[in-house]
Amino acid sequence: MKINGMKLVQLAREAAKNAYAPYSCYRVGAVILAPDGKMFCGCNVENVAFSASICAERAAVAQAVSAGYTEFVAIAIAGSGMEMAYPCRICRQVLAEFLRKDTKIFCANSVGKYEVFTLEELLPYRFYTGLK
């Protein structure tokens, strides 16, 4: 399947508009792509108890799994700053549960610039993985 990184990043930037981020003021959007082309989006949802906050990536995964999807070929993450949005350690572990070895991870900034990684590059010493 041909993966359009620019389009995924654009959709992640759109998803970031719905972020609830009054504490960090850092808005993040994520879009995850299933093998059949279906996409699910998420945004960060913060809480005054900061550790109860949910990242955009995990929100997108929860949307997808809730709809019956557990395998993905790409994910795009876009943050509201000029630096790329790299998934936090908890999100890397959650992604390890569902991503394939060759799943592309697009880390983007607010103007659509992005870098592409695999999960093995972001989580080299994973302690548990569902990687196929």
Ligand SMILES: O=c1ccn([C@H]2C[C@H](O)[C@@H](CO)O2)c(=O)[nH]1
């Ligand atoms: O890849 C990332 C990085 C950060 N955040 C969120 C978590 C928190 O709400 C805010 C600041 O870290 O950004 C994400 O959603 N995804």
Ligand SMILES: [Zn+2]
């Ligand atoms: Zn995270």
